Amino acid sequence: MLPFKWENPDITFLTSIREKLETVPPLSSTCSIHKVPKMLRSVNDKAYNPKVISIGPFHRGEESLQVMEEHKWRYLRIFLDWYPQIKLEHYVEVLRGLEESARQCYVEPIKLGSYEFVEMMLLDGFFILVLFLKMWTHEWDSRDPIFRTRWMLGPIMLDMLLLENQIPFFVLKRLFQLSEVPNQDDERRPSLLELTYVFFRKFLKRDEILDQTISRSEVKHLLDFVQSFLLPSSIMVLPHGDTRYDFTPTATELHEAGVEFKVVKSNCLLDISFRNRVLEIPFLKIEDGTELLFRNLIAWEQCQTLLNCEITSYAYLMDGLIKTPKDVD
Template identity: 45%
Template sequence: MENNGGRPTAPGPQRNRSADNHVSINIENLNLAFSVQEKLMSLPTLSSECCIFRVPEKLRHSHKEAYMPRVVAIGPYHRHSQSVMQMEDHKLRYLQSFLGHNQNCRLEDYIKRIRSWEDRARSYYDKQIDLSSDEFTEMMLLDGIFAIQLFLMYWNLEGTPNSDRIFGKPWMLNDVRRDMMLLENQMPFFAIEGLFEMALGSHQRHTPVLLELTYGFFMPGVKMEEVPEAVMESEVKHFLDAIRLSYLPSAKKAPYDINEEVKLIPSVTELVAAGVKLKRGKSNRLFDIGFNNGVLEIPRLSLYHTTESYFRNLIAFEQIYYQGNSYLIDYIVFMDHLVNTPADSKMLIDLGIIENWLGNEDAAADLINSFCKDTFLWTRNAYFYSLRHELVAYCQRPYNKWKTSLKRDYCSSPWVVLSIMTAVVLLTLTVVQTACSLLSLK
């Protein structure tokens, strides 16, 4: 080796800086691609069976309490909420009682069957459920048996002990019923039905089927034999879905052209001013609204303090899952158009069309008007499309307006009518007298 006497050697050829940058960028791109690929691989698949949703923020933000459980959690979304923790021990008591009275299957049999449904049950939720297989299976077992035992006890109230945490306190029963209607507080109906069949399938001669028990619990006061065919013949997704199905009209209407205009109907006050007569319908089905010979019949709508939560969750479910069949949304929009002011709601209350437990007509009007905020009506399936057109056309006829104006201005009381009749008689006599005088001059 040649000695350079301690002098520094001459530098070799310089590396190409652009090439280094190019290699660095390629490595960064590969790392980012690998990271994105990992996310794609871990992305949960969208199931066609997904039907239990978190309520969208645009619906939730101003009415959060309407979607939150108060005393009991069903399913995974609210199981750690502080307000529902006390009911978890009661679920264990119901399981203990259920196992004691239904000995067709052992606890291990129920667990084994539920675990076999786990993948399908998870696919019902729109969010990935961060629970182990054991945790998820236990939750499904406790919640499913809780619902079955609750329905059976409600069906046989005479045999329910007064010490029961739910049935011993009427307000608690109402809160439980309310909570089990919430969209975010559901579990797959097929799982509850499967547990029911395991326990009672071969011993149901004296026990209603699960759908009848469900309908009886959520529709208190309605007879079992009145369970709508739409409920009994459908593949029910969960409790809220069963409730919605019970409202649907028996006869569906063909969808309309999406380009056709949906008429904005006049308010109650405007309808009456145009000559429309309002009448409470005899049917107890909300969709049986009819208009014949100037008479608009509307079935009674009951407004309780739980009605807000009830309808908001039905509306949210339809808006997310049943966009092409948003019948309840169409009904709510129809009622919203009828009620613009407290005067409109007062008229409906006076006629018995609205049963108001909210205190006054202002509260009734505010509640009905608030339902449609941030709610989208899918116009192709507007069930009351034709009815809207009929009402608008009737109100636009000049003859109806003239007739109503005549009644209002000149027939408002018997004395006014008597005065008009007297004036007509006097006018007639004057004309006759004048005619006779002219004839006598000839």
């Protein structure tokens, strides 16, 4: 008869805690693609969910977005046909080398195997590049539903600006670099930044792409690229002082107090000034996608570790100025 073996429950408990500690992944300093906090989602959940296409892992596999998955394969084939000198195996090999760095860009561990993750980057990356190139050249197949129908391109463009619907920009950059062939054409080949600018031009306030516009940091993803055009190239850090928040008077109250409102011609959304009873604010065109863009920009800022939250501050100011239809007038 075997002797009874008694285990100390405290030792078993401590062992299980140590095992869990060993499996906790370290915090990543390169995390740039986040899930939108529930506190922000509760105001308008639809502003953060893709309507047509999933980019990246967070919304991958959702039933309502499956129609575009087949179209991603078509765009991959188009790109490979455009640049036949680069083999598919080479793209896959490079993406496998980028896999770990790309995974660290997401706020939480991605529950996809290595092959699935690389396939996702391959399909999503080339879909974006082909879409950019088609927009640049204005040459597309009349059978392509994205350009054949009047409604599809706009929603896809907005889906590509959602915080949860991103892949790292360095993945796009590397794939685009691989397709470069010396002396392939006499026509100047656009840079990836130029392609991105042309595609999202309707959301940007600048008339041309400037290197200093995006020199404040390396571009993290497409939403970050758009944000860089709405902000000044150098961020001013305000001195520490009284941190109390004073509510902004409404536009009606300011007008009744003798304040004059003027539109200022500026490429920067934040170029707002108040001098001699004159409040100058840059022109902002309000469209169907304006709220969605601003909500995702604010969510992106709230997930960063920057000292200033410029878009959030702008939204607070506008929210203070505009309370009633009379304020809008």
